Amino acid sequence: MKQRAPLQSACKSFEEDLVLYYYGETDEVEQRRVQQHLSQCVSCQGFLDDLRRWLPQIAKSEPMAPAFWDDYYRETVTKLARQEERKHWWRALLAPRPMWMVPAFGTVGVAILVVGLLFGKGNLSSFIQRPAERIPQEILADENQLQFFESMDLLESLGKLEKQDDPSTDSTSSQSIRVRMQQDIV
């Protein structure tokens, strides 16, 4: 690899002025003073030549098409906004909310769930017109209790029914047959 030659040394008191002179940032008096020195000093001339040779290469940038610069600002802003949005969408969800919102949304959510499930089963009429309001919830929720109330009539005559285990002693039935026969005759 070819090694780069170091800059030629210049007079210490002119080094800084020569750099400013190269960039054209000196006033007229200073410029004249530097030019006068350069006409007499070979090492400072060499230093300035080195600056002219090397500095353009260091600061050299890739030329971009003019169309790139036309939309440069707008595109950068759009990209930054998009990136910001992607980075923080979940933060918006977890952002602190007013205290009343949590139970309020919870209640509304559960109410929607319950109504949805009830209406979804297509049995709205039986839900609305229910005489069950006069029966406590603990009985309605317990299938055993419902069965108990459903078969309460049977339970009241369970003893009698058990005694009639023999079909021949089924007096009620035979009585009703007798009554029916009499009606037929009449």
Add this chain to the structure above:
Amino acid sequence: MKARNTVAGIFGLFLLLSSQGLMAASDNWRNLTPPEKDKVLQNYQRWEKLPPQDKEHLRDEWNRWQRLPKDERERIKQRYDRQRRDRRDDSR
């Protein structure tokens, strides 16, 4: 912040569980036919007016009924239904 989220979570869970209980209750009730519903309602109203000893007797009978063998229960049930039908026919 953490405490607030915990309280909100517990509250939400409570609402969900209570709605589940309500759903179970309405499901049991809805599975009954309209005549069965009427019967339950009438018997419940009658039950409320019964003296405590009658209530206890009925509870005992219910326990005994549940302990009976299935075929015997079915036989008794059939006999009960037949007698009821006959009684209805007789009253017409």
